[in-house]
Amino acid sequence: MVAQVPGAYEIVVIFFVMMGAVFGVLLTLIPYWKICTKAGFPGPLSLLMLVPIANIILLFYIAFAEWPALRQGPANPYGTPQSPPQMT
Numbered sequence: 001m002v003a004q005v006p007g008a009y010e011i012v013v014i015f016f017v018m019m020g021a022v023f024g025v026l027l028t029l030i031p032y033w034k035i036c037t038k039a040g041f042p043g044p045l046s047l048l049m050l051v052p053i054a055n056i057i058l059l060f061y062i063a064f065a066e067w068p069a070l071r072q073g074p075a076n077p078y079g080t081p082q083s084p085p086q087m088t
Helices: 008-039 043-050 054-064 068-072
Strands: none
Touching: 008 043, 008 054, 008 068, 043 054
């Protein structure tokens, strides 16, 4: 048997299929990464969206778990507010 070398057409098709797969992965991961970080969960948790059964479990976990970001309250970039001086 002689091994066939892929031609230019096959190489172009393989390239576009691979680029479509990379685009699909990024299209999935970027929004879920932002959702996880805004909810207070670690961003790499969004990588579970690529695992077939774990993605459903992750969605239910994010939907029904207590979000750490809401527990801590809104972040104040200026520090703790001080009370105004009292007039005596």
